[in-house]
Amino acid sequence: MEGVVAYENDLNLKATELRLGLPGTERNQEQAVSCARNNKRPLPETGDQNGGAKAKSDAPNTPPAPKAHTVGWPPIRSYRKNSLQQPKQTAAESSVMYVKVSMDGAPYLRKIDLKVYQGYPELLKALENMFKFTIGEYSEREGYKGSEYAPTYEDKDGDWMLVGDVPWEMFMSSCKRLRIMKGSEARGLGCGV
Amino acid sequence: MVSLCSFISYYWEEEKRMNYFPDEVLEHVFDFVTSSRDRNALSQVCKSWYRIESSSRQKVFIGNCYAISPERVIERFPALKSIALKGKPHFADFNLVPHEWGGFVYPWIEAFARNRVGLEELRLKRMVVSDDSLELLSRSFANFKSLVLVSCEGFTTDGLAAIAANCRCLRELDLQENEVEDHRGHWLSCFHDSHTSLVSLNFACLKGDINLGVLERLVARSPNLRSLRLNRAVPFDTLQKILMQSPNLVDLGVGSYVHDPDSETYDKLVTAIEKCKSVRSLSGFLDVAPHCLPAFHSICPNLTSLNLSYAPGIQGGELTKLIRHCRKLQRLWILDCIGDKGLEVVASTCKDLQELRVFPSDPYIGHAAVTEEGLVAISSGCPKLHSILYFCQQMTNAALITVAKNCPNFIRFRLCILDPTKPDAVTQQPLDEGFGAIVHSCRGLRRLSLTGLLTDQVFLYIGMYAEQLEMLSIAFAGDSDKGMQYVLNGCKRLRKLEIRDSPFGNGALLMDVGKYEAMRSLWMSSCEVTLGGCKTLAKKMPRLNVEIMNENEQTDFIFDDAQKVDKMYLYRTLAGQRKDAPDFVWTL
Numbered sequence: 001m002e003g004v005v006a007y008e009n010d011l012n013l014k015a016t017e018l019r020l021g022l023p024g025t026e027r028n029q030e031q032a033v034s035c036a037r038n039n040k041r042p043l044p045e046t047g048d049q050n051g052g053a054k055a056k057s058d059a060p061n062t063p064p065a066p067k068a069h070t071v072g073w074p075p076i077r078s079y080r081k082n083s084l085q086q087p088k089q090t091a092a093e094s095s096v097m098y099v100k101v102s103m104d105g106a107p108y109l110r111k112i113d114l115k116v117y118q119g120y121p122e123l124l125k126a127l128e129n130m131f132k133f134t135i136g137e138y139s140e141r142e143g144y145k146g147s148e149y150a151p152t153y154e155d156k157d158g159d160w161m162l163v164g165d166v167p168w169e170m171f172m173s174s175c176k177r178l179r180i181m182k183g184s185e186a187r188g189l190g191c192g193v
Numbered sequence: 194m195v196s197l198c199s200f201i202s203y204y205w206e207e208e209k210r211m212n213y214f215p216d217e218v219l220e221h222v223f224d225f226v227t228s229s230r231d232r233n234a235l236s237q238v239c240k241s242w243y244r245i246e247s248s249s250r251q252k253v254f255i256g257n258c259y260a261i262s263p264e265r266v267i268e269r270f271p272a273l274k275s276i277a278l279k280g281k282p283h284f285a286d287f288n289l290v291p292h293e294w295g296g297f298v299y300p301w302i303e304a305f306a307r308n309r310v311g312l313e314e315l316r317l318k319r320m321v322v323s324d325d326s327l328e329l330l331s332r333s334f335a336n337f338k339s340l341v342l343v344s345c346e347g348f349t350t351d352g353l354a355a356i357a358a359n360c361r362c363l364r365e366l367d368l369q370e371n372e373v374e375d376h377r378g379h380w381l382s383c384f385h386d387s388h389t390s391l392v393s394l395n396f397a398c399l400k401g402d403i404n405l406g407v408l409e410r411l412v413a414r415s416p417n418l419r420s421l422r423l424n425r426a427v428p429f430d431t432l433q434k435i436l437m438q439s440p441n442l443v444d445l446g447v448g449s450y451v452h453d454p455d456s457e458t459y460d461k462l463v464t465a466i467e468k469c470k471s472v473r474s475l476s477g478f479l480d481v482a483p484h485c486l487p488a489f490h491s492i493c494p495n496l497t498s499l500n501l502s503y504a505p506g507i508q509g510g511e512l513t514k515l516i517r518h519c520r521k522l523q524r525l526w527i528l529d530c531i532g533d534k535g536l537e538v539v540a541s542t543c544k545d546l547q548e549l550r551v552f553p554s555d556p557y558i559g560h561a562a563v564t565e566e567g568l569v570a571i572s573s574g575c576p577k578l579h580s581i582l583y584f585c586q587q588m589t590n591a592a593l594i595t596v597a598k599n600c601p602n603f604i605r606f607r608l609c610i611l612d613p614t615k616p617d618a619v620t621q622q623p624l625d626e627g628f629g630a631i632v633h634s635c636r637g638l639r640r641l642s643l644t645g646l647l648t649d650q651v652f653l654y655i656g657m658y659a660e661q662l663e664m665l666s667i668a669f670a671g672d673s674d675k676g677m678q679y680v681l682n683g684c685k686r687l688r689k690l691e692i693r694d695s696p697f698g699n700g701a702l703l704m705d706v707g708k709y710e711a712m713r714s715l716w717m718s719s720c721e722v723t724l725g726g727c728k729t730l731a732k733k734m735p736r737l738n739v740e741i742m743n744e745n746e747q748t749d750f751i752f753d754d755a756q757k758v759d760k761m762y763l764y765r766t767l768a769g770q771r772k773d774a775p776d777f778v779w780t781l
Contacts, residue, residue: 072287072693074553074584074611075642075668077344079370079398083479083503084554 099153099175103131104182114175119168127151131180138164150181216241220249229254251275256713258296258320259738262768263304274313275339276301280320282716282762283666284691286344289718289760291742293775299326300773306333314339321345327352331359339365339393349374350399357383364417365393375401382407386414393420397446397477402426413438419471422446425479430458436465444498445472449480459488467491476500476526478507486511493518497545500526502552513538523547523577528554529562529584536567540574548580553611565592565618572599580605587618588645593627597634606631607642613669616646623647629654632662642666652676656683664689677701681708691716699726706733714764725754727761731781738770739763739781 097114110130117123124135136147143162144150151163155174163171163178223246226232236246252275253266267273280296298320305312312334322345330337337360350373356366357380381403384391391411396403403426412418412435419442423432427448436442462485472492478501486507496519501507505528507515512527513535522543529551531539539546549571551563565588572578578600588610617624624645632638632655639661643651647670655662656679663686671677677697680690681704690712698721709715709730724741731739742760770780 070613070694072284072289073613073668074609075287075666076552076584077286077370078288079344079372080503080552084505 277316316341321347324352346372354380391415395422420444444474446477474498478504498524502526533567546575550582572596590627597630603635605640625651649676652679674700718760
């Protein structure tokens with residue numbers, strides 16, 4: 001029942017290739033094909049690791065970075081995946097804990113992994129470096145003195161709390177996001193006034 | 194098969210003389226031919242062979258339930274007793290096919306019932322099986338003997354209760370990896386006290402509790418029981434009682450033992466297991482305390498099949514200790530926590546190994562504990578290896594080339610690097626040469642899955658060398674239409690091609706439209722094919738169903754031919770457009 005296969009010896013099928021779009025858009029079409037490869041990469045870190053394997057054409061419109069977890073990958077049956085989920089990988093045991101950090105007046109937010117830091121001093125230092133500002137000195141009575149800024153965080157109840165009041169572990173388990181407040185708002189939180 | 198072909202060709206020449214052979218003689222000869230493929234070959238020799246073969250065939254295999262209607266099957270094979278049906282495309286296993294896509298078995302059962310087919314065996318894979326279907330099945334066929342459901346869904350333990358209660362002749366109930374809603378029923382109790390014919394019972398995939406007393410009594414009154422696979426709910430002491438009742442078991446699947454047993458239960462279990470001299474296949478161990486494992490050491494020397502792929506609780510040392518006792522192993526399914534070192538133990542112990550599957554123990558984090566070293570070790574220690582499924586952290590061309598040299602007998606070769614576009618871990622080159630070596634060396638290769646950084650070159654090799662290839666799975670590979678074209682041009686025996694996230698477009702899709710009628714199906718998702726391309730194909734090939742699935746319900750999608758298609762599944766069919774397709778599936 002084998003049909004006769006049309007065998008193109010040179011495989012140059014451009015002549016028969018379906019062209020989509022208006023005449024004169026050939027250049028875009030070719031680039032779309034060659035940058036489609038980039039499109040399909042599932043994991044951000046693998047994007048540029050193939051050193052010199054082949055020349056990648058620089059597409060003018062690079063597609064957005066693909067999401068880190070691809071649907072249906074790795075290819076194992078849901079049944080099997082669900083069975084293996086029994087080993088309790090709870091949030092507490094997971095190795096990363098990313099939270100958003102916003103700074104009043106900054107054009108965009110950042111993200112940091114709280115698990116990287118051993119305690120408040122490291123965290124505050126990192127924030128200072130990231131946003132190029134200085135946090136004052138912390139005291140329980142007066143908050144962060146000597147600076148326009150106050151580091152705050154949103155806790156599980158949705159309240160904005162001053163960073164530093166509770167033990168580090170407790171902070172880690174209740175912090176949902178960080179915000180570096182500036183100016184009068186900061187002073188309202190920071191001072192005992 | 195060789196002798197069959199010469200048999201056929203002899204009679205092809207002698208066709209005229211065939212008319213003097215009574216039909217009964219031919220039928221008797223055909224009785225010895227059992228495989229579907231061989232019988233299909235027989236039926237194509239001449240009209241009278243077609244007639245005789247069709248009227249006598251009892252066992253039918255339908256690879257795609259939408260390729261033909263049940264009525265047509267019944268009409269052609271009036272002696273039908275046993276049927277195997279497959280429903281959803283393979284990529285449905287990985288959640289790539291939307292949930293309501295189809296694959297319902299009810300119409301088939303209903304048609305069989307209506308036409309009074311003497312159905313005895315039903316084997317389903319990736320189909321939707323409702324409780325109603327099971328209920329109808331159980332009441333419609335007095336001689337029904339065997340139900341095997343693999344990767345199916347849609348039923349509950351209520352459906353199983355109907356089967357248990359009504360299928361008085363039931364010998365086999367085998368549930369493999371199904372999603373079953375467990376109503377914690379009494380379904381086991383529905384087997385009548387007079388039901389003594391059970392040969393095989395596998396309910397490992399059920400999540401709920403069962404009545405242990407009922408189970409023990411069922412086993413006690415089933416002297417022919419040879420295969421028993423239990424679920425999580427069956428504890429140690431029940432297992433021990435069951436084994437004492439069934440020392441003739443050939444296939445055993447144990448449940449879960451989270452607690453270390455006290456020494457008395459343990460000793461009893463060891464005694465019971467020692468009596469089971471016939472056990473050749475062992476599986477389960479869903480949740481096991483490692484100290485329980487040595488209880489099974491006495492049956493290890495006889496084992497030919499071992500499945501520990503659902504046992505993340507068994508780590509390194511205990512695992513290798515167990516495997517060292519399994520010198521006769523032919524089939525091994527394990528988790529990658531065995532590590533490369535553990536695979537070296539397998540390689541030095543299991544010289545008869547034919548099939549190996551190494552699954553990832555932690556798919557979410559994406560780190561596999563095995564590398565190319567484990568694969569190379571296996572290939573050099575196990576020369577009889579012909580089937581492999583290997584999830585690993587990394588691969589190299591050098592390793593694949595070595596594997597190809599060591600094991601030229603591969604029939605199935607499936608490699609999955611957890612990072613799907615990872616290059617050669619040492620040279621950073623694409624893995625084209627490695628896979629090229631595999632297809633070049635393994636002339637009998639029928640199934641291949643590839644991952645890693647791959648260019649069009651690997652497909653050139655596949656098209657050139659993989660002459661026997663029937664099924665190919667491609668993900669995140671290739672550079673251009675050429676890749677897919679090489680495959681379609683070169684692999685004459687290709688039946689199933691499934692592709693995801695690869696830059697193949699209309700040029701490849703439309704290159705040789707006739708080819709798809711010689712294949713069972715083609716799946717393409719997140720590729721470059723457009724609606725216009727699919728429409729063109731559908732128009733040219735009326736005997737293909739070209740199904741498009743677009744999950745972003747844009748009504749103007751219908752009018753934009755340049756739009757890329759999310760998911761396309763096409764298959765040859767004699768049944769026309771199917772009538773049970775949901776809204777998001779559009780048959781062109």
